[in-house]
Amino acid sequence: MPAGTAASKDSGKSRRTDGDLCVAQPPQLTVSPALFEKFQKLIYAETGIWLGTSKTALLCGRLYRRLRALEIDSLQHYYECVAQPDQQDERARMIDAITTNETRFFREPRQFEFMVQKILPRWRTEAERQLRPRRVRIWSAGCSSGEEPYTVAMLLARHLPAEQGWDVRLLATDISNRILEKARKGIYPIAKSEELPRDMLHSFMLRGMAERQGEIKVKVEIQQMVDFRRLNLDRETELIEGPFDAIFCRNVLIYFDTASKRRAVTNLARHLVANGFLFVGHAENLCSMSSQLRSLEPTIYTKTSDQEVP
Numbered sequence: 001m002p003a004g005t006a007a008s009k010d011s012g013k014s015r016r017t018d019g020d021l022c023v024a025q026p027p028q029l030t031v032s033p034a035l036f037e038k039f040q041k042l043i044y045a046e047t048g049i050w051l052g053t054s055k056t057a058l059l060c061g062r063l064y065r066r067l068r069a070l071e072i073d074s075l076q077h078y079y080e081c082v083a084q085p086d087q088q089d090e091r092a093r094m095i096d097a098i099t100t101n102e103t104r105f106f107r108e109p110r111q112f113e114f115m116v117q118k119i120l121p122r123w124r125t126e127a128e129r130q131l132r133p134r135r136v137r138i139w140s141a142g143c144s145s146g147e148e149p150y151t152v153a154m155l156l157a158r159h160l161p162a163e164q165g166w167d168v169r170l171l172a173t174d175i176s177n178r179i180l181e182k183a184r185k186g187i188y189p190i191a192k193s194e195e196l197p198r199d200m201l202h203s204f205m206l207r208g209m210a211e212r213q214g215e216i217k218v219k220v221e222i223q224q225m226v227d228f229r230r231l232n233l234d235r236e237t238e239l240i241e242g243p244f245d246a247i248f249c250r251n252v253l254i255y256f257d258t259a260s261k262r263r264a265v266t267n268l269a270r271h272l273v274a275n276g277f278l279f280v281g282h283a284e285n286l287c288s289m290s291s292q293l294r295s296l297e298p299t300i301y302t303k304t305s306d307q308e309v310p
């Protein structure tokens with residue numbers, strides 16, 4: 001291939017050739033208000049996530065890699081591709097790209113203190129009085145790369161151990177395939193050790209050796225407690241087999257608009273046992289979102305009844 005630059009206008013692709021190298025041109029990522037609105041609607045219909053108009057740069061930035069991988073030179077061409085009815089796989093990749101996956105072990109520690117001090121003793125006492133089985137089911141909805149469900153699994157392994165007859169399982173779901181792959185591996189950079197209390201780190205994490213140096217890994221007994229699955233919280237919650245004693249849905253609903261948030265909260269409440277617990281993120285208030293939920297503390301709710309009040 002001759003050195004120099006050659007642009008092919010066919011199929012929206014452009015290429016630059018550098019000697020033997022053939023380098024895709026950085027795409028021109030501009031988005032008109034009309035095109036942004038199309039993406040906004042598509043993403044909302046797929047996920048319940050509402051991208052406000054202030055998120056134009058975010059959309060361009062996050063889709064840049066997809067366009068580069070596909071050698072597509074404009075968001076207009078990308079939209080024409082991704083909106084096709086048979087392009088479910090590409091839509092899943094678009095969602096992978098646009099979701100925000102920030103998370104930490106023991107994020108919002110006050111909630112875990114509440115669990116250890118209030119909820120777990122109650123469940124133990126109820127089990128001793130044979131008012132409940134020694135069986136606990138937890139759902140982490142919007143689990144990202146796994147730090148949240150693994151945190152809960154570690155706490156439950158410590159406080160409701162299998163050796164005392166407790167049968168504890170967690171379901172961890174997210175819409176992003178990419179992040180779920182990471183979550184299932186349970187491998188994290190060693191800097192994340194800082195997020196874990198020392199005793200939890202020593203009991204439940206392995207330190208990487210040789211080629212795994214610089215990493216930590218969740219021990220297999222914790223990994224085995226968690227079942228990771230792709231699930232769209234805005235659409236597919238009927239596919240979940242509950243009910244759950246507690247649900248963590250933290251820092252997910254902030255990306256939803258009021259309608260999708262209300263739908264999701266109603267579905268979450270439906271999947272809780274009576275007197276079960278719902279944990280949400282620090283910026284999320286479920287005030288008047290569901291008649292079945294009562295606030296115990298900011299960001300912690302309990303289900304008061306099995307009756308939905310329309």
Ligand SMILES: C[S@@+](CC[C@H](N)C(=O)[O-])C[C@H]1O[C@@H](n2cnc3c(N)ncnc32)[C@H](O)[C@@H]1O
Pocket residue numbers: 047048049099100101102103104107141142143144145148173174175176179231232233234249250251252255281
């Ligand atoms: C900011 S992370 C929060 C992770 C964790 N819950 C925490 O608080 O640390 C939000 C997660 O919600 C997921 N998410 C966004 N919309 C979703 C939807 N409609 N269904 C399921 N998961 C969704 C994203 O992929 C992302 O991993």
